[in-house]
Amino acid sequence: MEENKNTNLEQAILEVAERLFLEKGFAMTSTTEIAKEAGCNQGLVHYYYRTKEKLFEEVFSKKAELFFSAFMNVENEELPFREKLRRVIEVHFDMLMKNPRLPFLLINEFTTNPGRVLSVKEKIKNLPESVLAKMEKELKEEIRCGRIREIELVDLMLMIISLNGGLFIAKPIMGAIMGMGEEEWERLAKRRRDENVRIILQAVEG
Amino acid sequence: MEENKNTNLEQAILEVAERLFLEKGFAMTSTTEIAKEAGCNQGLVHYYYRTKEKLFEEVFSKKAELFFSAFMNVENEELPFREKLRRVIEVHFDMLMKNPRLPFLLINEFTTNPGRVLSVKEKIKNLPESVLAKMEKELKEEIRCGRIREIELVDLMLMIISLNGGLFIAKPIMGAIMGMGEEEWERLAKRRRDENVRIILQAVEG
DNA sequence: AATTTATTTAATAGAGCTATTAAGAATGGA
């Protein structure tokens, strides 16, 4: 119902699309619905974005970039490894707090249609690659100095993403099965932020 | 292409439906496609299962039960808590190895349509509730005796599900972004099974 | 064999969806 600021329908369409794609995924969102919620004719969606696919990629690449940039930002800070790791986990977690549906979007679209995200990969691949390379170097160095135990970068990343993402992914499931309400989930989330840091730091210890 | 054993089309439809729902989710699977792959007329899908919704629930409830039964089986064994916990994690992991798409199915459908799974919840709710109650009691007892640190059952469960499930959820993402192949993933999975046990046991330590 | 019942197909109604097109309204510059 929330209307756009400057009656710029192009922007309004994008915003509605973003919300709906995040809520229900690509397949279950129609351009008809997007238009209706944006308060314009359905044809206009195609006028501005040509195809539903292109509109989706607009949203998706932005979100995918957001997801990976969480790892990027901390890389610039000059901190000892363990502190940097803590910050990565926290920044990643906080980003998910602000974008709780992001994990769902990524999972859903990468799983059902890896092909669709190939173009997105092009856009963001230099991002993760450079970051990963840097992280890998630092990780190796820490291991070499015996400050942390032998661990692969992919294992470390997977731990962070699984623990952080799992909380948000499981939210609807816990809601449906255990009847967990919003407030209860919020309390859980508050706990998990620190716990995830603790668990991962503990796990990389020698 | 694999044909059904006794040319029982009802069964064949169910099996194809299971495979396709797991592969692509509810929304992206059509009864037309199911029929084609089962080698029968599209109307027959509706003859046996009436609606796509009902067919889906048939598949879904079976899979959801499988997911939760992984926690159930171990409960019967008479083991010290830490050993039991290890077994729960391992059994859960092994079950996912045999049903790698299961997490995706659960996430996708609970997230996009919590309403649809309400009927499923009815069927399986006594299952998790009794198991959870028992686990909760044991957990509390361990904490009381100071053998493990203070931790909520939901936190423990979330850790297990996140770490175990994350590996399978992230598979397509790692495939698409880092170009991770099947063999490499298998090696990763082998590592993660033990690692997840180690991490969680370490995390519940005092 | 005759008849009832179960399975399977073909055809189609009815709906919704994407994408295009042509026409109308608004806007801004000359």
Added chain:
DNA sequence: TCCATTCTTAATAGCTCTATTAAATAAATT
């Protein structure tokens, strides 16, 4: 003011999908 460009709508072609129905075929029963 007039014209060109941009924005917006209405209409619709062409799909595909779900679900139903009637007719055909196969199986089972008497």
